[in-house]
Each structure stands twice: as structure tokens, then as C-alpha cells.
Amino acid sequence: MSSGRLERVLRDIQNASRDARRPDARLVAVGKTRDAGELAALADDWARARPGAARAFGENYVQEAATKIAALAGAGLEWHLIGHLQSNKAAQAAVLFDWVQSVDRLKLVLVLAAARPADRAPLAVLVQVNIDDEDSKHGCAPGDVPALADAIAARPTLALRGLMAIPAPRADEAGRRAAFAAMRGLFDTLAARHAGVDTLSMGMSADFPEAIAEGATMVRVGTALFGARA
Template sequence: MTIADNLHQVQQQIEDASKMASRTANSVTLLAVSKAQEINKIEQLYQAGQKLFGESYLSEALGKIAALRDYPIEWHFIGPIQSNKTREIAQHFAWVQSVDRVKIATRLSAQRMPNQAPLNVLAQVNLFGESSKKGANREQLPELLAAIHELDNLTLRGIMSLPPATTDPAQQNSQFREINAVFKQFQNQYSTMDTLSIGMSGDMIAAINQGSTMVRVGTALFGERPPNWKERIKAN
């Protein structure tokens, strides 16, 4: 199958899942996770109709953004954010989905260029206490959302979450239902919140069933990453 075929297949899966959830397919946005993927594959996927791409590693992402600058791609940063990387992230991305603390939000707002539109931001939440994952917990989330909302050069668009991995559909639905409940709670408070970024290749059906408005899909679109991709990124 070609990359274009993969895209059509994933789009069909989203459409089918949306119908099962009594939703329209255009209520769910597809973000192509392109970390560790070759530039020519991103170009092929773009030419097949995909316009939103997500990157997790800044140095790798900057090279891709420069190489593909002639394409009006909407770039999303979805990886962990270090304080010394915020300036480049603020200036080169349209969206940041992984803001997990007030300090990072404040730096992103201060370092956004004056001629740029406000940066679209999702607060990353960690509702299930996984120490291996970033994200604000339930107690930290209200302060984080308020800070993002109040900062001049940011627009609070919603929340992103990575729940514990499981292949059990019942558990997937339960976790996503809990995240969606938190999203709806704060959506009533902040009118700009319209995006719930949950669900990846292995659990996007359950995520869509529980209200996801954006799914993040990588290998189902691009194919497997190179076996040495982590070493290659570290070398950069």
C-alpha cells in the first residue's frame, strides 16, 4: 500500500468510528505524527491531502520545517518541553499540545514573535498518576488552564492526554470517558476550548467514541519507523 492508501484507510476508520458514535467524520481532526519519519514521506502524505503534522523532537522538527517551508503545513509540537527549547517552539509551530506547567506557558507567550498569531495551546494532563508521563494532575490543572487563558500570546484550545496503554476496549473507553469529563468541565469555563486530543493508532476508536476531536496517528500512516530512529535523533 502507498502512503496515500494508508491515509485513505485511516480516514475511513475515523469516519466509521464517528458514525458508530453518532458523530460526523469532520468532527474529528487527524494529526499525522511524523517524528523519525523521512521528509519525502511527509511530502507524499501532504500531497495526498494531509495538512497537519506533529513532531516530538525539536532539532529534528526544525530541519523538517525548513526543508518543507514551501508547503503550508500546520506544525504541532507534541513532545516534552524543556525550558531552553521554548523560544524555537514558540516561533516555529502553530500549535503546542504538551504544555504541562505554568512556567512553560509563560515562556512560550513571552517568546512568540509580535507579528505571529497567538500560539494555539493544549494543556497536557496526567489524570492517572503515571510517573513516566508528563502532564498536570487534577490539582494542578485549574491553575495551568487559567494561566494559558490569560497569557496574551497564547490561545487556550483544550487538553491533550496519554492515558495508560491497554488493549482492553472497556478500559480504553473508561479512561477516555474520564478525560472527556474533565475537558467538558473546563470547556464550560473557557469558550476557546474546542479541542480534545486523545487517541492514537491502537485506541482511536475508543477515543472517538468518548469525544475525541483530534487523534494522533503515526505508523498507520507512514509505516514503521527505522529500527535505529532513537539513536539517530539523539545524535542530532
């Protein structure tokens, strides 16, 4: 991991947010397949680059994350589950994570709400939307967002914060931007209905500046920070 990569990503986020005339989008560093030592090194560089800034790490798998979260306990990191959540892992996720970005069905809402410890801050939740109706992608249909959001907002151990999406990969910028813009429309509608909705998580290493231009407030970046996986 290179501190130069982190600086470039932070600078690109800052520039894209400035061009969009919005506050800087939040960075979630994606740690899939990276070990705790690599995450610790990035966290240290991040603290030096942006003293006092929150350092958020995203993980795709509950069991892989559990090991890293234990190893880095006390480091003051914020943990996000960004991968598909199986129902049988939801109770564990409710305890391990600060955010779950991949809620796409009512069953998950019920398990997460019941398992979140009452003495912890409410679990921040994003509704994952399958914005391009891809058979291979998880996420609810756009039309299912209101009911699912209402269910989350009704649970005191959960905090509805917004939406997440992984649009279909497209070679053309216009197509990518159209998906991001559709998500922004859903987000604006949701924010008008629910206080506290402030997060639109979309955009990854290859396209996060475009996502920010279309309204992303949070981006999930792995390769641009750590380099290509071996």
C-alpha cells in the same frame, strides 16, 4: 508510505465520528523519525484525498522538527509539538509551531507567551494531563488543569484550545475507554469555563476509534499512516 493507509485512517476517523454523532475528528500525522520527503509525500496524498482540508503534522522533538519545517516551508502545513517540551526549547517552539500540545507547567506558559512573535497568530495551546498518574509520563495532574488553563488564557499571545493526554496502554478496551472518558469529563468542565476550548487530543494508531467514541476531537496517528518504524 502508502496512500492506501491514509485513506483507511481517514475513513476510520469518519466512521467513528459518524457513529459518535459528532463532526469528524481532526487528524494529526505523527512524523517522528520520518524525513521531510516522507512527510511531503503524505501531504500530497492528503491534499488529493481531501482537497482544501488542513494538513497537520505532529513532531516530538523541537530540533528534529525545525529541519522539516524549514524544508517544507511554503507547503501550507500546520505544525504541532506533541512531545515533552523542555524549558530551554520553549522559546524556539513558540516560533516554530502553530500548536503546542504538551504544556504541563507554568514555566512553559511564561516562556511560550513571551517568545511568541506579536505579529503571529496566538500560539494554540493544549494542557497535557497525566490522566493515569503514571510516573513515567509527563503531564499535569487533573486537579492542576484549572490553574494552568487560567494562566494560558490570560496571555494574549497564547490561545487555550483544550486538553491532550496519552493514557496508559491497556490490553482491555474497558480500561482504555475509562481513561478516555475521564479526559472527556475534564474537557467538558474546561470548555464550560473558557470560551474557545474546542480540542480534546487523545487516541493514537492502536486506539483512535475508541478515543473518538469517548469524545476525542483530534487524534495523533503515526504507525497506521507510515507503517512500523524500521
